Amino acid sequence: MRILHTITFKPTTQPYPVFLRYIGCVAFVLFLYSCSTVPQTQLKTQQDDDPIDYSLVFLIHGDGDYLYHDTGGFANKADEKALQRAQRVAEQNPQAEVFIFHQKPRKHTLFFFPRRDGKLYYYRNGRLLAEEKYRRNQGDSRFDPEVQLYHRFRAKEHPRPVTMFLYFGHDIPEFDGRGYDASYRNEIFTVDDLAGGLRRFTGESGAFDLVVLSTCFNGTPHSIGTLSPYAQTIIASPDDLHLSYLDLKPFERLETGLRDGDTEAFAKNFAQHAFNRLTEYIHTSVAITVYNVDRVQEYVHAVDSAYNKTLTLLEELNPGFPDYIDCGDDSAYTFDGMSDGVKVFYRPPRFGRLQNKQSHSGWGCPVRPE
Amino acid sequence: MSTRTVFGVIIMLLVFAQAGYAGAKNEIQKYFNDTALKVETTDDPTEKREILNESLQNMTSALEKVRSMPFISKEDQNGIDYLNELLQEKHNELTGSNGFTRVPDAQLNAFSVYVVQSMEQASRTVTLSLTTLLLIIIIVILLA
Numbered sequence: 001m002r003i004l005h006t007i008t009f010k011p012t013t014q015p016y017p018v019f020l021r022y023i024g025c026v027a028f029v030l031f032l033y034s035c036s037t038v039p040q041t042q043l044k045t046q047q048d049d050d051p052i053d054y055s056l057v058f059l060i061h062g063d064g065d066y067l068y069h070d071t072g073g074f075a076n077k078a079d080e081k082a083l084q085r086a087q088r089v090a091e092q093n094p095q096a097e098v099f100i101f102h103q104k105p106r107k108h109t110l111f112f113f114p115r116r117d118g119k120l121y122y123y124r125n126g127r128l129l130a131e132e133k134y135r136r137n138q139g140d141s142r143f144d145p146e147v148q149l150y151h152r153f154r155a156k157e158h159p160r161p162v163t164m165f166l167y168f169g170h171d172i173p174e175f176d177g178r179g180y181d182a183s184y185r186n187e188i189f190t191v192d193d194l195a196g197g198l199r200r201f202t203g204e205s206g207a208f209d210l211v212v213l214s215t216c217f218n219g220t221p222h223s224i225g226t227l228s229p230y231a232q233t234i235i236a237s238p239d240d241l242h243l244s245y246l247d248l249k250p251f252e253r254l255e256t257g258l259r260d261g262d263t264e265a266f267a268k269n270f271a272q273h274a275f276n277r278l279t280e281y282i283h284t285s286v287a288i289t290v291y292n293v294d295r296v297q298e299y300v301h302a303v304d305s306a307y308n309k310t311l312t313l314l315e316e317l318n319p320g321f322p323d324y325i326d327c328g329d330d331s332a333y334t335f336d337g338m339s340d341g342v343k344v345f346y347r348p349p350r351f352g353r354l355q356n357k358q359s360h361s362g363w364g365c366p367v368r369p370e
Numbered sequence: 371m372s373t374r375t376v377f378g379v380i381i382m383l384l385v386f387a388q389a390g391y392a393g394a395k396n397e398i399q400k401y402f403n404d405t406a407l408k409v410e411t412t413d414d415p416t417e418k419r420e421i422l423n424e425s426l427q428n429m430t431s432a433l434e435k436v437r438s439m440p441f442i443s444k445e446d447q448n449g450i451d452y453l454n455e456l457l458q459e460k461h462n463e464l465t466g467s468n469g470f471t472r473v474p475d476a477q478l479n480a481f482s483v484y485v486v487q488s489m490e491q492a493s494r495t496v497t498l499s500l501t502t503l504l505l506i507i508i509i510v511i512l513l514a
Contacts (some may be wrong), residue, residue, distance in 0.1 A: 067395075067490075069400075069403040075404055215492070242491075284488055284491060320445075320497060321497075349484070350484060351463055351484045
């Protein structure tokens with residue numbers, strides 16, 4: 001009986017620690033994988049002889065609430081739609097290099113092992129040359145991983161191309177900045193961080209020829225002033241901007257749209273096109289402004305004191321998200337020459353209190369606390 | 371309230387808990403989108419107006435009920451007040467009260483889409499806790 005017990009007991013107990021060992025090994029491998037550095041992707045082909053006349057950087061934020069419904073009632077994810085459109089732009093421009101950074105929500109394997117939450121698509125001469133996943137929260141400042149990848153891949157041998165930076169996401173905060181990323185609630189992201197990122201993208205080459213902010217409420221004196229050193233022309237909305245974003249059609253075939261090399265004229269054509277497209281199906285307000293960075297400096301400096309006073313008060317009161325108005329509707333923000341260097345495309349909401357507002361200064365300002 | 375409804379609510383709660391905060395917020399947006407779809411597929415303007423009216427009132431009631439619960443934080447109460455204010459404006463415009471011009475019959479489809487787009491924009495600026503969002507969704511379902 002005792003012998004029998006030994007014989008029958010062994011087979012039922014031995015697999016258990018073996019199984020645990022397997023689990024342990026799998027967990028250890030996943031742990032190593034989650035801690036590993038990203039292997040460097042090699043470009044699929046070298047095409048350094050092909051001309052690079054345009055260099056575009058798309059930064060698409062998708063780590064948050066980006067769902068919207070189109071007029072057919074279908075739910076869309078704004079970041080994924082923006083990614084598709086950016087890829088189309090990349091494929092349609094044989095004389096461009098295009099970086100598309102997609103910042104995604106952080107996910108875990110087996111609940112514990114964080115997966116890579118950023119992805120770069122690198123196109124050159126209309127072809128996808130590299131795809132690389134990366135971790136977003138690495139480095140001292142917000143755009144460290146993106147800046148490193150940009151400098152690793154960019155075509156260095158070519159004379160300075162026309163450079164453009166396009167950001168897609170929710171409005172970039174002007175103060176506080178916590179909670180922008182759903183996966184990193186305590187991380188701070190403000191317009192100053194974006195300016196820091198732009199500075200490191202451009203390096204010694206100076207400013208981007210065009211910066212497009214496909215966000216709500218960044219067409220403000222503070223945001224434009226903060227980004228001014230790193231852009232010659234900026235497109236932004238001083239009001240709400242629908243999550244279907246600015247339509248990128250004019251960016252397809254840049255050699256046609258930018259034939260004469262006039263970036264500001266191209267920016268105005270693009271803004272007009274995006275405005276026409278949005279007003280076809282958006283019933284809330286639509287406001288897009290093109291800022292000639294040099295020419296708007298006078299107003300930006302004039303309004304600086306009043307604007308900063310409001311920001312300081314808002315920081316103290318911590319109201320969450322501030323309400324914005326047309327700067328032209330508050331005398332504290334109104335100065336002579338505020339329309340210099342701005343081209344405004346505006347249509348009021350089709351319903352609501354502001355449906356009869358006929359014009360917009362092109363500048364958004366936070367409502368001053370009482 | 372039928373057993374089936376209670377069971378349905380429990381299942382939905384489990385689903386939302388899995389989907390998390392974004393899932394719960396999306397559910398509120400879906401509520402207004404469903405209303406717009408119903409309005410669009412209805413021919414009679416009176417009926418369209420009733421659908422919109424009921425939808426806005428149900429959401430307002432749900433927000434008020436949740437706001438009055440003792441454990442709702444001050445921050446959530448502020449968020450609910452903000453949403454309620456927006457809904458009240460939409461309701462006033464629909465009915466032509468408090469200084470608003472009544473939305474013409476021919477524009478009710480467009481108005482229902484305006485409500486969807488407007489509430490999508492508002493949901494981005496309002497921060498409510500997951501518990502509060504779930505409570506709002508449950509009460510809206512029960513009121514429907």
